[in-house]
Amino acid sequence: MLTIKNLHAEVEEKQILKGINLSVNAGEVHAIMGPNGSGKSSLASVLAGRENYQVTQGEVFFKGLNLLDMSPEVRAREGVFLAFQYPIEIPGVSNINFLKTAIAEIRAHKGLPPLDAKEFLRLSREKQKLVEFDAQLVNRSLNEGFSGGEKKRNEIFQLAMLEPALSILDETDSGLDIDALRIVSKGVNKLRSENNAFIIITHYQRLLEYIVPDFVHVLYDGRIVKSGTKELALELEEKGYDWLKEDTREKATTI
């Protein structure tokens, strides 16, 4: 579904990604871990199409299409979803209107007619229940006055509504208490299927106790330095990230 080859990217002329290689197939959940500043969120931003990131080298294919050629909205319509680390508040844009507009545009892109009001309402109710999202929040302005946890849950609600092929969860667990974490994870687990894939970016192993990944990658200094299965996450939890730094430094000196 997603193939990243030798991806280099910079922001404000600072090299952030220094050759990422990653392949994600339908039905898989990949976790990307790593210390702060290693480039985890930058990778998410580049995939979603944030404009202040410049790709300097490499390529990304999504369902066989060149992802890097697409505007952020086209990526979303094709099925890429970024759950933001810091979802922003937009007073005056109602949550529900926002989702209606988004779904209409995604459906139009796929050549489908817009949902009528009844179908939309039914879908919205079903997904609210699925991800345990408060109906009162649905009718408010987009994230306005939401708590940190409510904002993250709204991201998952949007994910459920838009049914993307590839979901990138950017530190969705940060700022969540244990109950919110459980609800968010439960939502994601219900949405997992053999037709979609998830990239879960996280600093901690905690989230991976709830959303069990098929693969774990460690990102450090703009590169994936280690890949493995879920056991790797446990190892990281135990040892921290310092041993990685030692490891890469050694490699660098031996080269």
Next chain:
Amino acid sequence: MTTSPSIPLFEEVVNGFNKLSVSGGTRQESSDLRRARQLAFDKFRELGFPSIRDEDWRYTNLARFLKDEFTIEGWEVPGKAVRPDEQLEKKAGIALLDCYQLVLVNGVWDGKIKGGELPKNIQLLSVAEARQDPALSVYFEKQAGWDGHFANLNAALFSDGLFIRVDAGTTIEKPLHIVHIYTSGNNLLVQPRNVWVINRNAELSIIESVVSGGTAKIWVNGLTEIQVHADARLHHTMIQTAGTGVRLIQQTTAHQHRQSLYNNFTFTLPGADLVRNDLQTRLEEDHTETHLYGLYLTAGNQLVDNHTLVDHQKPHCFSNELYKGVLLEQSTGVFNGKVYVHQEAQKTNAFQQNNNLVISKKATIDSKPQLEIFADDVKCSHGSTVGQFSEEALFYLRARGIGEEAAKGLLINAFAFDVTEKIRIPEVEAHVNELISLHIPVNHA
């Protein structure tokens, strides 16, 4: 002494006033009113048309609008109404709104009302009639607080408009929708004069819609004087959607008496070449409440200027003002918000905010809050911002599949929401939102 001999309109106005004196158009008026006309005219002759040397017109240069020739019409045959253009009337209509609707064409009302029979305790009269009524003459003689160029011009030459009076203790349930249509085959100067009197403890909602047709240039110099008596409440909405060729100068003064409430909503949309709103509230007695909300969405080469004055003369009055501007294309906006707190006006609460969203690199906004406070026990605040789209908000919306133009549309609507949500009548709110949507998504140059 400043005169403007090179301005064709100035010549026309001088000739017009001289003709008015000899033609007998004011014969039935009281001698006091005729004297007031002469005084106002002398004052206008002295002042001439404003230029950017006048502080109140610093950012609004009229030179390019004053080049055209206009003729004066109306007062010679007072009360002669033109049949309203159905298309234009429809354009101004507010869907699903249960209201009394009346139409003024070039400031002249044909006497018809749609939406049912008016209750007995509200009186509507054409100004052509009212100004000849000795009992009402007094309302037209003084323009308290007005010493502006255009106010004097109107005071000298007005002929028609709408007189409204609501009896004490009466609440008029249905809003009154006044549709102003401006249309002409030749360049025209129209000077409507409105006088509205809301008596003690009465309540009324007025919605004004300004639309235009035809290809000629029309200069509208309107003057509305409002009395909101003790404990009375007036909710006043102005929706300006006049088209190109129209130069609209609208001066509105609300005199507020003890414990009265005056709500004003002013919406200016793309179209008219020039809009200048001078909105003044004179808080002449204590414990009044005033809310001024404004939204200007400007486009093309439009110049839209909102000058407001909240004049706190007495203690314990509350005023709140929020004006928002969205500036597209090559348009120019001006906001000048003056709050004047007299020494006597202790315990005043006066708040003002002006926020602007500049969409195009070629658009301009001049925002000037102006607080003059002479009392020491008051709470006053003001703020002014000029900004562009939030890149973060735009990216968030686009990351959900919403196209850039549609995302901008959502953000403009959201920006305007703070003002539109304050509209008390849902049908009017929907109408205004619809008008805003017509002009977005936008092509930003």
